Each structure stands twice: as C-alpha cells, then as structure tokens.
Amino acid sequence: MCGIVGYVGTDQCARLLLSGLRRLEYRGYDSAGIAIADEESGEVRLCRAEGKLDKLEQAYRDEPFDGNVGLGHTRWATHGKPVESNAHPHRAGRVVLAHNGIIENYLELKEELVERGREFSSETDTEVVAHLIDEAWSNSPQLSLHEATQAALDRIEGSYALAVMATENPEELVVARNASPMVIAHGGGCAYAASDIPAVLSYTRDFIFLEDGDTAVLRREGIEVFDAEGNSTERDVKTISWDPVSAEKQGYKHFMLKEIHEQPARITDTLRGRVSVDRGEVELPELRLDEQTVQKLDKIVFVACGTSNYAAQIAKYLIEEVARIPVETDLASEFRYRNPLITDNTLAIAISQSGETADTLAAIREAGELGARTLGIVNVIESTIAREADGVIYTHAGPEIGVASTKAFTTQLAAVSMLAIKLGRLTGRLDVEEARTLIEALREVPNHMEAMLEDTSQYEQLARSYHEARSFLYLGRGHQFPIAAEGALKLKEISYIHAEGYAAGEMKHGPIALIDNEMPVVVLAPKNSVYEKVKSNLEEVKARGGRIIAIGTEGDERLETFADDIIAMPDVAEFVQPMVSALVVQLLAYYIADFKGTDIDQPRNLAKSVTVE
Numbered sequence: 001m002c003g004i005v006g007y008v009g010t011d012q013c014a015r016l017l018l019s020g021l022r023r024l025e026y027r028g029y030d031s032a033g034i035a036i037a038d039e040e041s042g043e044v045r046l047c048r049a050e051g052k053l054d055k056l057e058q059a060y061r062d063e064p065f066d067g068n069v070g071l072g073h074t075r076w077a078t079h080g081k082p083v084e085s086n087a088h089p090h091r092a093g094r095v096v097l098a099h100n101g102i103i104e105n106y107l108e109l110k111e112e113l114v115e116r117g118r119e120f121s122s123e124t125d126t127e128v129v130a131h132l133i134d135e136a137w138s139n140s141p142q143l144s145l146h147e148a149t150q151a152a153l154d155r156i157e158g159s160y161a162l163a164v165m166a167t168e169n170p171e172e173l174v175v176a177r178n179a180s181p182m183v184i185a186h187g188g189g190c191a192y193a194a195s196d197i198p199a200v201l202s203y204t205r206d207f208i209f210l211e212d213g214d215t216a217v218l219r220r221e222g223i224e225v226f227d228a229e230g231n232s233t234e235r236d237v238k239t240i241s242w243d244p245v246s247a248e249k250q251g252y253k254h255f256m257l258k259e260i261h262e263q264p265a266r267i268t269d270t271l272r273g274r275v276s277v278d279r280g281e282v283e284l285p286e287l288r289l290d291e292q293t294v295q296k297l298d299k300i301v302f303v304a305c306g307t308s309n310y311a312a313q314i315a316k317y318l319i320e321e322v323a324r325i326p327v328e329t330d331l332a333s334e335f336r337y338r339n340p341l342i343t344d345n346t347l348a349i350a351i352s353q354s355g356e357t358a359d360t361l362a363a364i365r366e367a368g369e370l371g372a373r374t375l376g377i378v379n380v381i382e383s384t385i386a387r388e389a390d391g392v393i394y395t396h397a398g399p400e401i402g403v404a405s406t407k408a409f410t411t412q413l414a415a416v417s418m419l420a421i422k423l424g425r426l427t428g429r430l431d432v433e434e435a436r437t438l439i440e441a442l443r444e445v446p447n448h449m450e451a452m453l454e455d456t457s458q459y460e461q462l463a464r465s466y467h468e469a470r471s472f473l474y475l476g477r478g479h480q481f482p483i484a485a486e487g488a489l490k491l492k493e494i495s496y497i498h499a500e501g502y503a504a505g506e507m508k509h510g511p512i513a514l515i516d517n518e519m520p521v522v523v524l525a526p527k528n529s530v531y532e533k534v535k536s537n538l539e540e541v542k543a544r545g546g547r548i549i550a551i552g553t554e555g556d557e558r559l560e561t562f563a564d565d566i567i568a569m570p571d572v573a574e575f576v577q578p579m580v581s582a583l584v585v586q587l588l589a590y591y592i593a594d595f596k597g598t599d600i601d602q603p604r605n606l607a608k609s610v611t612v613e
C-alpha cells in the first residue's frame with residue numbers, strides 16, 4: 001500500500017526521492033507525488049500525478065525543481081479517488097506532509113476545521129492532519145514544527161506514518177509513527193526516512209525502527225527521537241543484512257520470476273543453523289516455548305491473510321500429523337470479529353510476510369489479550385508483529401518485491417515444517433529417528449527445486465495452450481488442498497483469469513457443474529496417502545470432458561490415462577510435498593500471465609502489504 005520516502009541533507013534530492021518511490025512501487029499504489037523545499041526561498045514545491053510513477057516523472061521533467069530537503073509518497077486510495085488532488089503530499093498553509101494509514105476521526109475533525117474557516121482541497125483523511133499542524137503553529141508561532149505536529153497528533157485517532165515539512169523551515173523533516181511502519185537513518189550529513197527499508201537501502205543499512213507513538217526530528221546534523229509522551233529518547237540502531245542488490249531484478253524479466261528462482265537459496269537460509277539431522281532436532285530459540293508449556297497446550301490457532309493463510313492451512317496438516325496438537329486456522333479478518341474461544345493454554349500464531357498486515361496484527365493482539373501465548377512467523381525483521389509477539393520465527397526470504405507472494409510462502413512452509421518437528425519432539429510424539437527422516441527430507445527440498453528450475457520450457461508451452469481459458473479449477477486433497485487454493489490465487493492475481501481452488505473430494509458438491517471441454521482443471525496428484533482418492537476425482541473430471549493438467553510424481557504413468565498434460569514433480573516425502581508443488585503452481589501462473597502480458601509485479605488493484613482493515 002502507500003509508501004513514504006524522506007530526505008534531509010546536502011544533496012539535491014529529487015532523484016533520490018523519485019528512485020526511492022520506484023523501490024516502493026511494489027507495495028501497490030495509484031498516484032504519487034514529491035515535495036521539495038527550495039534552498040533560497042524556503043518555499044516548498046509540490047509535484048503530483050495520478051497513476052504510475054512515469055506520469056509523475058514526466059510532470060516533474062516538465063517543470064523541474066530541486067533542493068536538499070524533501071519527501072515523496074505513493075498512494076493507494078482509501079478515502080477519495082486516485083486523482084491528482086487526492087495524491088500526497090498535501091499542503092495546508094505552511095505545512096506539507098505525506099501519510100500512510102487511516103485517520104479514523106477525520107470527519108469530525110474536518111467539520112471542526114471547516115467551521116473555523118479552513119478550506120480543503122482534497123477528499124482525503126490526511127489533509128486534516130496538515131490543517132491541524134498548521135493551525136497549531138499559526139495559533140502558537142513560538143512552537144517548533146515538531147511541537148506543532150505533536151499537538152496535532154494529540155487530536156488524531158487512527159494509524160499513521162507521517163512525514164512533515166514546512167515552508168520557511170527548510171532544515172528539517174518531522175516524522176511520526178503509530179501502527180504504520182516508519183524507519184529513519186542518519187549518516188554522512190544526511191538523514192533518511194522511509195516507510196519501507198528498500199526505499200533507501202542503497203544509501204544506508206543502519207536503521208532506527210520507530211515504535212508506536214514515536215516522533216522524530218531529522219536534520220543534517222543528526223536525528224532526535226521522542227517517545228509517546230514527548231520525551232527525548234534513544235532507540236537502537238539495527239543493521240539490515242539485506243544488500244541493495246537483493247531488491248533489484250538482476251536480469252530476470254520480473255521480480256516474481258527472480259523470487260521464484262531464489263527459493264532454493266532462501267529455504268536453505270531459513271533452515272540454516274536451525275536443523276540438525278545428526279541430533280534429529282530443530283533449534284528455534286526465538287520461539288521461547290518450553291516442554292512444559294507445549295505439553296499443556298489445548299490448541300494452536302493460526303491467523304493470517306492471503307497466501308500466508310494457505311501456509312497456515314498447511315501448518316494444520318503438518319502439526320496435527322506430527323505433534324498431535326489440535327490446530328485451527330482462521331482468516332485474520334474473520335477471527336477478529338467472531339468472539340474466538342481462547343484460553344491461557346492456547347498458542348496463537350500469526351503468519352505474515354510483512355509483519356504489518358492490519359487484520360493479522362489486530363487478530364494476534366486480540367488473541368494475546370484473551371490470554372493466548374503469541375508467536376509470529378514473519379519475514380520483515382523488526383516489523384510490528386515480530387516485535388509484539390511473545391516469540392518469533394523469522395523466515396529468511398529477503399525482500400519480496402513482487403506483489404504475488406512466492407518465496408515468502410515457501411519459506412513460511414519451511415518455518416511451519418520446522419515448527420511441526422519441534423512441537424512433535426516437545427510433545428514426545430516424534431522420536432529422534434522420525435525427526436531425522438523429516439529433517440533430511442526438508443534439507444533436500446532446495447536441491448529438488450534447483451533441479452525443477454533448470455528447465456521451465458514446459459510451462460511456456462502450457463501457457464501457450466491454456467492462456468485463453470476464461471476460468472480454471474484447481475483440485476487437491478490433504479495438504480495439497482491449500483496448494484490448490486494458492487495456485488488458483490496466484491493465477492487470478494497475476495493473469496486476471498478466474499480460478500478456484502477446491503478440495504478434490506468436494507468437487508462433486510458443486511464445481512463439477514462447471515466442467516466441460518473449455519475448463520482446464522489442474523489436479524494436484526503427487527503419490528501420497530490420498531493419491532488413490534485424488535485419482536478417482538480425476539476420473540470424474542475426465543468423464544465430463546474436462547481438460548486436465550495433472551501435477552504428479554515423476555514416473556507416474558497411470559496419470560497419462562487421464563491427463564491432457566502432466567507436470568512431473570520429484571518423488572519427495574509427503575511431509576515436504578507442499579513446498580515442491582507450490583513451485584509448480586507458481587511457475588504455471590507466472591508463465592500464463594507472462595504470455596498474456598499482464599503487469600505481473602504490480603497487478604491491478606493489489607497491494608503488497610495491506611495495512612488497512
């Protein structure tokens with residue numbers, strides 16, 4: 001969703017702001033803008049445009065300006081259409097600002113401000129903040145920009161990451177955070193602010209992660225952080241290990257394709273140092289769960305959204321199978337509003353790539369308040385869920401730029417597989433020998449994936465044959481059911497072809513009515529404990545003339561009788577089959593979308609990190 005980048009320093013910053021915004025594009029947006037203070041006059045000039053960044057860059061080229069304090073923003077519309085007048089930055093009097101999040105009480109604040117004679121030029125919730133700051137400042141000119149911002153924040157309810165600058169105040173940028181991420185950094189006479197690390201990763205790797213309620217003043221000489229009470233405070237500087245190159249395309253046509261190919265390495269990173277085949281043990285110290293607590297667990301509840309929710313559904317199969325602890329999974333947006341049954345002996349686990357998804361964050365907070373122990377399975381370090389949960393397992397996927405999640409998903413699967421083994425050992429349901437076998441299978445996954453990625457030409461052929469289909473059905477059983485759902489989600493997200501993922505056994509209760517010779521049916525049929533059942537479902541599809549793409553174990557000749565096309569996956573242990581078949585459905589969706597020529601990395605209407613409800 002929205003993105004912010006800010007700079008105070010000695011360099012002309014227009015290029016830096018525009019390239020920072022490019023690095024935030026992946027989050028999803030529909031308008032953008034920059035504001036820069038003129039060094040001589042102190043005047044802040046704005047340039048904003050509806051649509052993609054190319055339009056903003058064109059508008060900027062038509063009337064260029066520059067300076068060494070500025071901010072930029074990409075907006076994903078919530079309040080008001082994605083038109084130029086609603087694009088950020090917004091100006092009120094001397095104050096110019098950009099905002100991520102939602103101001104919940106903006107309507108009443110707006111009414112008040114209008115009554116006091118303030119004129120609004122946008123439909124956004126954000127503009128009230130600019131007016132409140134400008135009003136506080138006009139009423140008490142002795143205040144600093146920071147103090148005026150603080151006064152305005154006292155009136156606001158909602159979530160925000162804010163970057164504020166002002167005319168005739170060209171030396172500084174004020175930022176604030178509440179329930180929407182903001183990082184700041186200082187070095188070499190420059191200070192940076194960003195809602196998301198990749199925006200400024202080319203300039204620094206040492207960041208301060210602001211906490212909720214924090215504000216900060218950024219100047220050339222340094223940065224000062226204030227806590228929620230307004231007291232000057234120190235926050236640790238954390239060094240990010242991601243290198244800037246990992247957020248670049250590196251010759252791949254799309255970030256998504258690069259991220260698909262990165263999976264073997266990122267899964268290896270996620271397993272590294274945590275699994276020991278010799279000892280048959282998994283080490284997850286950040287989990288902070290001892291044997292006694294695990295023995296007492298009455299259930300595990302997963303909350304997540306989107307692709308992460310499918311990782312949670314697979315976790316249910318793995319944990320129940322291996323550790324024999326009851327597992328429930330809930331869409332975070334449903335969990336929040338259904339009065340869930342949680343006890344002190346419940347373990348609530350949020351799975352989230354970003355660690356910032358609004359519904360997932362609210363759900364895990366709710367579970368914690370109801371007494372559950374909480375755990376985050378998160379990719380972005382120092383994200384809100386990672387910081388708030390009692391324990392955390394970081395996936396080491398690195399920055400994921402493509403909106404459609406790929407490597408974040410398979411590293412989540414690696415994490416939940418390790419968790420299942422760990423819990424199995426702690427409950428005593430899994431002996432060392434069994435654990436060794438599972439760990440061995442896990443460790444082999446990256447090698448199998450490498451081999452599968454060596455030649456992807458089959459997918460290009462399939463894309464040619466199937467790209468005109470109007471609708472796809474994906475079928476799977478057991479832990480291949482969530483993979484079927486994930487495959488359908490990937491396809492619809494990036495190719496805009498309608499697709500549904502169904503439990504194969506449920507097909508007879510509805511979707512079978514759709515099957516004809518126009519309808520491709522992707523059947524996940526690797527050799528495993530439910531193989532024979534899936535094969536019967538395959539026959540049912542065949543009998544109705546459906547076009548079958550079977551994803552099966554290599555060498556399985558029986559599938560040839562039914563399938564129009566077969567994609568072979570390596571013969572791996574059932575426990576790790578989801579990771580391997582996930583790669584297949586990702587490649588299928590990618591090549592179909594590529595054939596259709598859609599905007600794969602930034603599909604229409606989608607956002608990478610959904611930070612509003």
Ligand code: G6P
Binds near residue numbers: 307352354404608610
């Ligand atoms: C958005 C993204 C999805 C992601 C979902 C949950 O919808 O486009 O790819 O799966 O949010 O995000 P999270 O960061 O919580 O995993």
